[in-house]
Amino acid sequence: MSTQRFTYTYAHERQVAIEAVVKACRLCRAIQSNLTAEHKISKADTSPVTVADFGSQALIVSHLLRAFLQDAIVGEESATLLRQPEQASLKAHVVNLVNRIDPHLNETEMLDAIDYGAQTCDFTQRYWTLDPIDGTKGFLRGDQYAVALALIEHGEPVVGVLGCPNLLLNPAQPEQGQGCLLTAVKGQGAAIYTLEGTRTHSISVAPVSEPSQARFCDSVEAAHASHAEHAKIAELLGITTPSYRIDSQCKYAIVARGEASIYLRISPTPNYRSWIWDHAAGTIVVQEAGGKVTDMDGYPLDFSLGRKLFKNSGVIATNGLLHEIVLGAIRQMIKRR
Numbered sequence: 001m002s003t004q005r006f007t008y009t010y011a012h013e014r015q016v017a018i019e020a021v022v023k024a025c026r027l028c029r030a031i032q033s034n035l036t037a038e039h040k041i042s043k044a045d046t047s048p049v050t051v052a053d054f055g056s057q058a059l060i061v062s063h064l065l066r067a068f069l070q071d072a073i074v075g076e077e078s079a080t081l082l083r084q085p086e087q088a089s090l091k092a093h094v095v096n097l098v099n100r101i102d103p104h105l106n107e108t109e110m111l112d113a114i115d116y117g118a119q120t121c122d123f124t125q126r127y128w129t130l131d132p133i134d135g136t137k138g139f140l141r142g143d144q145y146a147v148a149l150a151l152i153e154h155g156e157p158v159v160g161v162l163g164c165p166n167l168l169l170n171p172a173q174p175e176q177g178q179g180c181l182l183t184a185v186k187g188q189g190a191a192i193y194t195l196e197g198t199r200t201h202s203i204s205v206a207p208v209s210e211p212s213q214a215r216f217c218d219s220v221e222a223a224h225a226s227h228a229e230h231a232k233i234a235e236l237l238g239i240t241t242p243s244y245r246i247d248s249q250c251k252y253a254i255v256a257r258g259e260a261s262i263y264l265r266i267s268p269t270p271n272y273r274s275w276i277w278d279h280a281a282g283t284i285v286v287q288e289a290g291g292k293v294t295d296m297d298g299y300p301l302d303f304s305l306g307r308k309l310f311k312n313s314g315v316i317a318t319n320g321l322l323h324e325i326v327l328g329a330i331r332q333m334i335k336r337r
């Protein structure tokens with residue numbers, strides 16, 4: 001008797017996730033091209049949020065739930081601020097923007113969709129995680145940002161979609177213009193899609209094995225990454241080219257398609273633990289493009305513990321070939337601290 005093993009392909013999950021991110025990118029693009037000072041709102045932790053962050057979360061959560069009614073979704077934002085009576089005009093603004101993309105979503109449904117993402121869940125089981133705008137500071141500056149959505153199963157990403165509205169579709173052919181999606185499914189590789197959701201080509205990391213030839217990337221914001229320590233690591237590796245500073249999970253995107261081979265993220269804040277949505281989609285995109293992602297001690301990122309990567313300090317993404325040597329340089333840098 002022959003036994004056939006059934007391999008789950010996540011085809012439906014990937015398609016629905018792409019559709020959701022396409023919608024959110026349309027909203028974010030429209031807002032970024034008309035940004036004014038009033039778009040910047042400070043959250044309780046003083047980090048910025050905009051109408052686009054709320055609108056993006058509403059569109060993505062509601063789209064996912066139409067297909068996967070039972071699924072848990074963990075997003076960065078909540079509707080608490082929008083529900084305050086004194087924020088009625090802000091709320092109306094978000095409803096108006098969302099309705100330009102999805103006219104069927106009323107105010108109550110929109111607020112409920114945003115808050116659906118603020119719930120907790122069993123992080124050891126299947127759940128989605130969403131950063132409706134990653135790199136909000138970059139978004140506000142008019143620079144790079146990403147819409148990042150991933151499906152997690154048993155603590156690891158199995159599907160990832162990164163919407164990057166300001167990243168060139170194909171750096172080898174800049175005339176094709178700005179805006180792309182990167183997608184990956186566990187065991188199936190990574191690919192680029194247009195911002196409208198059409199597949200264009202598969203991608204892979206750069207085959208660089210000599211560290212001094214590698215280009216590395218890190219955060220624009222000095223508050224998010226220790227630029228001084230990154231410079232020491234680069235020096236230990238013999239890298240003389242300055243880092244490619246780029247906001248958001250676009251850093252994972254450029255490693256995945258070979259424009260850089262190392263992404264360093266050592267926080268300047270001691271004991272800082274990253275949010276899961278800041279790394280889930282980027283991690284699987286880099287891994288499926290042939291690269292490697294770990295924390296600064298070389299351990300895999302563990303997405304099963306809650307809203308943060310509680311067991312991981314720092315994040316290092318490389319083309320794989322350079323991973324061990326980068327971890328070695330980090331150990332040397334730490335010894336000299």
Ligand SMILES: Nc1ncnc2c1ncn2[C@@H]1O[C@H](COP(=O)(O)OS(=O)(=O)O)[C@@H](OP(=O)(O)O)[C@H]1O
Pocket residue numbers: 047076131133134135136137138218219220221223224225246247248249267268269272275278
């Ligand atoms: N102290 C500290 N250390 C490390 N990381 C931090 C820190 N503070 C904030 N954040 C998170 O950084 C997210 C965006 O950072 P990036 O470096 O990718 O973009 S940027 O260059 O800073 O714009 C940003 O994500 P968004 O809030 O989605 O924009 C934050 O979650």
Ligand SMILES: [Mg+2]
Pocket residue numbers: 047048076136
């Ligand atoms: Mg934020």
Ligand SMILES: [Mg+2]
Pocket residue numbers: 131133134135277278
């Ligand atoms: Mg983020």
Ligand SMILES: [Mg+2]
Pocket residue numbers: 053076131132133134135136
């Ligand atoms: Mg965000």
